[in-house]
Amino acid sequence: MVKRNQGGLWKLAIVLMGVFAIVLSLKTGSFPIPLSEIWQGLLGQSIEHRDILFAYRMPRVLVALASGAVLSLSGFYMQVLIRNPLADPYIMGVTAGAGLGVNLLILGIISVPFVSIFTRPLFAGIGALGSLLLILALGFRTLLYDTYKLLIAGIAVSSICTALIGLLIYLFADSDQLRSIVFWTFGNLNSIQIWGWDAVYIGIAMWAISLGFGLRYGLHLDVMATGELQAGQLGMNIIRMKFFLLLVSTLSVGALVAFTGPIGFVGMMIPHISRGILGPKHHQNLFWGSLTGAVFLTLCDAVSRIIYHPTGIPIGIVTALVGIPFFLYLLFSDSKFLS
């Protein structure tokens, strides 16, 4: 009963914090828009601010929400897949693979005749998928049966991709490209203001795919979390499930990483907070956990822009600064979030 009340309060708090985060984020930018005019602007009654709100701030807010949600969902999936509480969406080399793809594009090593909204996500997706295929090519069945081998293969592939990125930067990057790469690596939502609503459509689509998968297979995830042996005895096709978990996480995170760069700790942290409050069942956790991640990232983005006006501190740094203390807390304490 107490748990249920806690859960209800938490859900209410998330909704209220979500509204607060969205309003704060819409209010914050290169120049302040008064609260009273935000509503008028959104309704189209204030022409002066309507364009700024719809063209620049709203896409940023929505991509921040989608990124936070997708990272949280992938965190849930990876923690079930690897059976490790410190797993996050990047553990299987998704970021490094996506980073390799994006760097090939930024450095002009693979030239494209035209630039469109899909170019960067496409390269990031191919890179992320490539790293996943490389892991699976090392031994499909062995790796999917043996979680630890899968984890080690992920770390190894991630290291190879990181080394290749370093090599490419060292050999080919000029100062402008180096600046772009470094800022992308920090995790940054500023580039959303260049891509606008096109980035929002991709972000929302990834959120829908990832959440849809989770809600469809929530029970399977509950069973998998109790142990692979038990899941197998209940007739679950573990290999297929693991493959889908990898695929959904890789594609959804890979596509968003292309715009935002790697944003750490959301995927690791949010599942623990959500499970600590809502219990172990995935159905509830996936929905509310993704909302928690969405609100957290949007709030971090707004605060970063208030602290360092108007561009904001790169979001990856803000989430890491919040995440590292939490990470250490998890590491050195018997937190109830881990129980």
Next chain:
Amino acid sequence: MQKKTDFLRIPNPLCFLRLSWNLGWIGIFCFFIGCEGNTSHTSEASEQTKNEARGGKLVAEGDSLPKRIISTAPNITEIIFALGGEAKLVARSQACDFPMEVEQFPIVKTYPELDLEQIAFHKPDIILTTDELFSSEQIARMKSGEIPLYVQSYKSIPQILSGIKEIGEIVGEKVRAANLMDSLQQVVDEFKNVRKGLTIYPKSVLIVGEDPLIIVGGGGYIHELMELAGWSNAFRDKELAYFQSTIEELQWINPDVIFFPAGEESDILERFEQFPLAKKLKAVQTQKVFKIPPDLIYRPGPRAFQGLKEFAKYRRDFIDG
């Protein structure tokens, strides 16, 4: 339950890996921020170096003048050639590509790292460089060697002119340096007079980099070139020479004209039109996105004054419609 607890208590080497990775990036970011904020410290350091160099054998006459010079900056190489001092040049950086004759000179790599071995190989009497190319730590390291290091700083047009004069002293071409300086000063004075008579100062922005968006502020010689040519730099209130901005800020300012440093071959307007939100800018809609050769504005030497003329030409075209 027991199983779950065991799984949660597995010692995890990943945590330390991830922690050090993130702390590393935070460190790099702080370094970037620090560099931006500490410009004055760097220029103080270089000012000190410059003064030391001035007080040493650099200003000496006759035989004690340096005979073997290494230039690590393209603008310095251009100044040396403009003054006819190339006979003393023994090596140049890989970025020095003007005038064409410079290709005959051996290269000393300065990027991604300064090749100190190559510098030692050429046995220079002096190394000429700028405070924008090297960090104060690198400058201090180079200074600790036996070879004199001469560091120039170019924050304004008068500093470019005095830089030409000082290099003239180093290469032993004082008279030519004075003549060049006078002719360039004359160009500046003419533009100043023309500007006084203008009534319209169209709002312009010079974008240095797209991602992240880096724009020329009011704190450097490029700003001065733009303003002298009759433009009004929309970001003149920013104290830095360059600063990071947002597309929202750019939209709010909504300049009449956008300058973008790019070569002849690239189609700048097409590049801008590919970004959905950039299409909303007035300058993009009216097709007033102009490219300006990067070498004419990024190299504070004689060719920067050609850049000034380019800015003025675009202004005339803009006013004439």
